[in-house]
Amino acid sequence: xxxxxxxNRRKEQEKQTAANNRRELIAAGFKRRDxxxxxxxTSAGMLIPKKGLSARPLNSMGAFDDDEPNSPNTTxxxxxxxxxxxxAPVASLTPAPTIAPNTAAGEARTVxxxxxxxxxxxxxxxxxEQAGTVLMxxxxxxxxxxxxxxxxxxxxxxxxxxxxxxxxxxxGSILLRLxxxxxxxxxxxxxxxxxxxxxxxxxxxxxxGFPCFFMERGQFYDHHxxxxxxxxxxxxxxxxxxxxxxxxxxxxxxxxxxTAENTYKGLAxxxxxxxxxxxxxxxxxxxxPSFGDGQNPLTSFDIYMVINDKVFDNQTGLxxxxxxxxxxxxxxxxxxxxxxxxxxxxxxxxxxxxxxxTGPSRFYQMFVLGPNNSTKSFWQISTDGNLLERPVQVxxxxxxxxxxxxxxxxxxxxxxxxxxLENRLEQEDGRGPTGDVLGAGQGDKILKIxxxxxxxxxxSVNPATIPPGTxxxxxxxxxxxxxxxxxxxxxxxxxxxxxxxxxxxxxxxxPRFAIKRNTIEKWVFQNNSGGWQHPIHMHFEEFQTLSINxxxxxxxxxxxRGRKDVFRLEHNMEAKVYLRIRDFVGRFPLHCHNVVxxxxxxxxxGIINDVGDNKTQP
Amino acid sequence: xxxxxxxxxxxxxxxxxxxxxxxxxxxxLDSNPKFKQISSRERIRQRYFPNLVLTAHDGxxxxxxxxxxxxxxxxxxxxxxxxEGICSPITRNLVRLQNILGDRVGKDIFMYSFTLKPKEDTVxxxxxxxxxxxxxxxxxxxxxxxxxxxxxxxxxxxxxxxxEVDKDKSNHIGVIKYGNEPLERWGGCPGMQSPEWIAETLxxxxxxxxxxxxxxxSAKAKANGGGK
Numbered sequence: 001x002x003x004x005x006x007x008n009r010r011k012e013q014e015k016q017t018a019a020n021n022r023r024e025l026i027a028a029g030f031k032r033r034d035x036x037x038x039x040x041x042t043s044a045g046m047l048i049p050k051k052g053l054s055a056r057p058l059n060s061m062g063a064f065d066d067d068e069p070n071s072p073n074t075t076x077x078x079x080x081x082x083x084x085x086x087x088a089p090v091a092s093l094t095p096a097p098t099i100a101p102n103t104a105a106g107e108a109r110t111v112x113x114x115x116x117x118x119x120x121x122x123x124x125x126x127x128x129e130q131a132g133t134v135l136m137x138x139x140x141x142x143x144x145x146x147x148x149x150x151x152x153x154x155x156x157x158x159x160x161x162x163x164x165x166x167x168x169x170x171x172g173s174i175l176l177r178l179x180x181x182x183x184x185x186x187x188x189x190x191x192x193x194x195x196x197x198x199x200x201x202x203x204x205x206x207x208x209g210f211p212c213f214f215m216e217r218g219q220f221y222d223h224h225x226x227x228x229x230x231x232x233x234x235x236x237x238x239x240x241x242x243x244x245x246x247x248x249x250x251x252x253x254x255x256x257x258x259t260a261e262n263t264y265k266g267l268a269x270x271x272x273x274x275x276x277x278x279x280x281x282x283x284x285x286x287x288x289p290s291f292g293d294g295q296n297p298l299t300s301f302d303i304y305m306v307i308n309d310k311v312f313d314n315q316t317g318l319x320x321x322x323x324x325x326x327x328x329x330x331x332x333x334x335x336x337x338x339x340x341x342x343x344x345x346x347x348x349x350x351x352x353x354x355x356x357x358t359g360p361s362r363f364y365q366m367f368v369l370g371p372n373n374s375t376k377s378f379w380q381i382s383t384d385g386n387l388l389e390r391p392v393q394v395x396x397x398x399x400x401x402x403x404x405x406x407x408x409x410x411x412x413x414x415x416x417x418x419x420x421l422e423n424r425l426e427q428e429d430g431r432g433p434t435g436d437v438l439g440a441g442q443g444d445k446i447l448k449i450x451x452x453x454x455x456x457x458x459x460s461v462n463p464a465t466i467p468p469g470t471x472x473x474x475x476x477x478x479x480x481x482x483x484x485x486x487x488x489x490x491x492x493x494x495x496x497x498x499x500x501x502x503x504x505x506x507x508x509x510x511p512r513f514a515i516k517r518n519t520i521e522k523w524v525f526q527n528n529s530g531g532w533q534h535p536i537h538m539h540f541e542e543f544q545t546l547s548i549n550x551x552x553x554x555x556x557x558x559x560x561r562g563r564k565d566v567f568r569l570e571h572n573m574e575a576k577v578y579l580r581i582r583d584f585v586g587r588f589p590l591h592c593h594n595v596v597x598x599x600x601x602x603x604x605x606g607i608i609n610d611v612g613d614n615k616t617q618p
Numbered sequence: 619x620x621x622x623x624x625x626x627x628x629x630x631x632x633x634x635x636x637x638x639x640x641x642x643x644x645x646x647l648d649s650n651p652k653f654k655q656i657s658s659r660e661r662i663r664q665r666y667f668p669n670l671v672l673t674a675h676d677g678x679x680x681x682x683x684x685x686x687x688x689x690x691x692x693x694x695x696x697x698x699x700x701x702e703g704i705c706s707p708i709t710r711n712l713v714r715l716q717n718i719l720g721d722r723v724g725k726d727i728f729m730y731s732f733t734l735k736p737k738e739d740t741v742x743x744x745x746x747x748x749x750x751x752x753x754x755x756x757x758x759x760x761x762x763x764x765x766x767x768x769x770x771x772x773x774x775x776x777x778x779x780x781x782e783v784d785k786d787k788s789n790h791i792g793v794i795k796y797g798n799e800p801l802e803r804w805g806g807c808p809g810m811q812s813p814e815w816i817a818e819t820l821x822x823x824x825x826x827x828x829x830x831x832x833x834x835x836s837a838k839a840k841a842n843g844g845g846k
Contacts, residue, residue, distance in 0.1 A: 072652070143653055184826065188658030188802050191822060257805055257819060313661060317653040323804040324666065324775030324795055429779040494704050494792030495776065496808045503808040506815030531780055600793065601808050 071312040071333050074137040076341035077448040084270055084304050084337060086294045087157035089123040089174075097121065097175050097222050108180075108215040109222060111206035114584060118233075119226035121175035125159065127151050129194055129253075129267060130181040136310075136319075136333075137340045143317045146187050147266035150178075154338055155306040155358075156251070156269025158294060163227050163275040169240060172227030172273075179220045189321040190258075190265045192217050197254040198271060199402060200246065200384065200542060200565035202230045205586025205608065208539055211256035212507035212587070212605070227273060230541055234518040234582040243476045244542070244563075247278050248304070248354045248385030248404045256507060256603075260329070260360050260595035261321050268358045270304045277473070278387065282460035286472060288381070289352040289408065289460040297345065298456055302352040305336050305421075307446065309362050326495065328361030328430015328596045334423070334446040341446060347453030348415040350408055350460045354385070359401035360595045363433045363533065363568075365425035367396045368409060368449075371417055373440040379463040382406035383562035386542065387472035391463035392559060396437075398425065400535035402593040403566045408463055414451045421447040430596060432533025435571065475563060478544050478578040483519040487617050489526040490534050490569060490592065490602065497592065497602035500617045504601040512604040515581045516612025522546070523577050527569045534602070535593040536567045543567070543579035550574075566593055585609050659802055663687075666773045670766045672732075675744035675759040682770065686758075687799050691727045691823065694795040695809055696776050697759070698735040699747040704791050708809035709751050712794075715813040716754055719820075724756025727820070731759045732774075734787040736767045775806075798823040 095102060099116045101109040132152030133144045150156030164171030182192035193216050197209030206213070207223040215221045226232075229240025253259055253267035272291070274280045280291035280302065292300035309331030313320040322329050333340045357364055368376040379391035385404045397405040411417075424443035426436040489500050496503070505512065515521060523543070525536055542563040545553045553560035567575055591603035604618060656664075667683040680686055695712065697705050709731070716723050723729060733739035739747075744759040753759075761767065771777070776790040783789055794816065797804035803823035807816060 184801075186802055188662060189804070191803060191805075193822060257807060258822070315654050316656050316661060318658070322775070323662065323797075324773070324806070326775055326793060326806060327777075327779055431779055495778065495789045496792040503811055506811055506818065508815055508818065509812070531783075600806055601811075 072314045074141045077343050078138045079339050079342045081342035081344040082337045084158035087159050093124050106219050108219040113224045115204045119170045119173040121173050123174045125176045128179045128181045145319050149266040150269050154266030159271040169228045174225050176223045180215045180217050189261045195254050198251045204584045209254045210587045211254050243473045246385050257599050260599045287461040304354045306356050308358045326600045328594050336447045343448045347456045349458035350410045353407050355405045361430040363400040364423045365396050365398040367422045369420040369422040379408040384564045386563040388562045390471040400568045411451045417451050419449040420445040482522045485522040487524040497600050499604050504603045511607035513606045513615045513618030514613040515608045520580050525575045527573050530571045534569045536569050537593040539588040543577040546576040548575045672760045672762040675748045691798045693729045696790045697731045699743050703788050718817045729757035733761045736761045
């Protein structure tokens with residue numbers, strides 16, 4: 001069924017009225033701060049009551065079904081933006097990791113590690129998924145929140161690793177042991193049965209976080225991450241294809257049917273891979289801003305920003321999850337690295353920001369807002385953590401749930417100035433953005449950036465001076481022969497989500513389709529709806545976009561040419577993508593990463609094996 | 619399977635002394651009196667389960683929260699007797715689910731089908747519908763005033779954000795919502811999913827293993843495994 005939704009005239013009128021009201025109040029001498037205090041304006045800049053804050057649409061009576069859609073007021077830009085703590089390796093694990101699942105010791109894994117002998121782990125990490133107590137707003141404005149996090153924090157610790165150098169690929173191999181120490185009492189939402197996905201590592205699939213590989217309370221699960229380039233056992237034996245390098249990844253819960261509540265409750269964290277080109281040191285390789293130790297503001301200029309939106313119960317002040325929503329959940333509070341609308345102090349120099357949107361359902365178009373509502377341009381260097389051919393100067397970057405964008409923002413000449421990360425993409429409900437981009441200063445300010453740090457040396461490359469041509473790796477070719485073209489139609493029927501007219505099928509169903517290992521496929525993604533948008537995520541290997549609605553992807557603005565693991569399937573769109581599936585075998589999902597849609601069956605479960613099948617509409 | 623292992627339970631109880639200073643610390647941090655101390659379970663009740671009086675196909679008048687939801691594992695769906703599309707297949711699917719769940723339905727698991735057309739679906743019409751589908755005890759078809767049924771529909775999230783789509787009742791048919799009220803575990807799945815798989819998903823919100831109550835999953839569903 002196709003649902004063509006027209007912009008509702010009444011909604012337009014309401015929006016206009018709200019904007020007029022706001023202008024009148026401001027003209028009458030009320031400052032933004034006064035309105036905030038009076039509770040008439042949310043920190044996002046919208047008059048209350050105003051659509052777009054709620055997890056739910058208005059009902060026929062014009063009221064929200066859940067009568068308190070708005071979070072309590074919080075004062076923006078009071079607290080420092082935390083830098084993600086870096087996870088330290090451990091000397092050894094007890095019991096020692098085994099290739100076969102160590103069921104007797106309480107391991108939840110059911111499939112033997114397939115690449116452990118080839119790439120023995122060189123470093124070990126261990127994390128506990130457990131409840132923790134955190135403050136998300138200035139003390140006293142919201143009560144302490146009980147979250148579920150990796151090591152009890154959200155976002156979880158940052159894992160910083162390196163690919164093995166070309167020629168000794170096994171040097172990057174690590175093993176991450178996760179333990180499920182979540183409580184039985186969920187405090188209102190969350191399922192303490194989990195599976196963890198390294199999004200979008202080229203990972204042997206028993207370690208990939210298949211949605212049906214549950215880890216129950218009291219169990220552990222060993223994830224083997226070889227951190228090798230795709231092609232290692234196929235097209236580029238012994239080295240892998242450097243053009244498949246990935247640098248900005250993340251990890252998150254992927255429990256089938258319960259991913260939205262579990263990630264919303266905090267089970268997500270970030271993961272960085274360096275190599276001899278993207279080194280983390282601005283004096284070497286591509287000379288991107290130095291990572292340093294990730295903490296020291298005088299030496300760490302590569303900053304991961306985990307962005308998400310949440311709603312808080314305005315009676316209890318506690319994190320609220322709409323249990324019965326199937327469309328998508330929008331928050332009215334924006335968090336960066338676990339704090340609502342924090343502040344970052346920077347020095348007058350270049351920075352690498354890594355933006356990740358963990359959802360649950362909101363899309364962003366991020367601008368850097370400068371003084372007097374000016375828009376500061378910046379350099380986008382990647383899509384989903386994969387470097388482009390060269391930095392591209394843009395005024396904004398758009399990213400939906402699970403997408404990542406790495407950018408270089410140059411504050412060299414901005415000493416003393418203040419900027420904001422501003423999302424100007426209008427979105428009123430979980431269906432996706434309306435398509436309208438708001439004016440400068442009219443969007444949601446997410447982070448305040450003050451350029452008041454000391455002057456420090458900047459040896460990072462200035463993207464403005466890079467000569468024409470490829471500066472990073474370039475893209476793999478898209479001209480090798482394709483084994484099969486498959487079509488995936490994402491749609492809604494009878495209030496539920498379907499792919500090619502079918503439901504997810506459940507963990508006990510046969511795989512929907514089989515990909516033959518070490519082959520190339522072309523996939524057609526279709527969205528016939530004018531109302532819904534879907535971030536479509538493929539695990540394991542990334543794809544390149546061949547066409548969007550019949551046109552080759554353009555290289556400007558909303559960059560679509562780079563390698564991706566999430567395709568932003570917008571209104572009435574058909575896209576063709578090209579992907580190589582190499583090296584490892586096992587089960588994988590293909591799904592919508594609006595995690596609410598994902599939990600309501602917008603997923604299919606396939607398998608990679610050495611046979612494959614010829615289903616063109618799985 | 620959700621299981622609260624005995625040793626975990628003991629570990630939790632054993633840590634109880636630490637809970638007091640934590641709580642005190644939390645209260646010190648939360649000096650703002652504007653927030654109420656309401657349990658999450660109570661907030662869920664307030665948000666989603668207004669205690670409306672509904673009428674079942676057996677003629678009984680029952681309160682939505684007190685009689686139907688409280689202390690139970692529940693399965694919700696929407697229907698109307700004259701629905702010609704997907705309703706009957708889903709009802710037939712749920713009959714198979716009821717058979718899989720066996721005698722737990724009516725004991726600690728309860729199935730509720732709420733009408734989308736309360737004017738048409740009188741007690742007699744619902745009774746006929748239930749009889750026609752060989753529905754067993756523990757599964758109620760429910761009606762009420764137009765306003766009350768609209769409230770139930772919206773509270774349980776059977777809503778489309780597009781008002782035009784929302785008007786078409788068949789768009790609210792496809793999804794089952796389920797949950798364990800005291801455990802505060804809730805979820806949803808397609809009504810046309812295999813009944814064995816629906817039973818499996820219900821097991822994720824089941825009582826702890828060492829509870830006096832029995833497990834949801836039938837031997838059959840269990841044999842099909844959890845994707846292993």
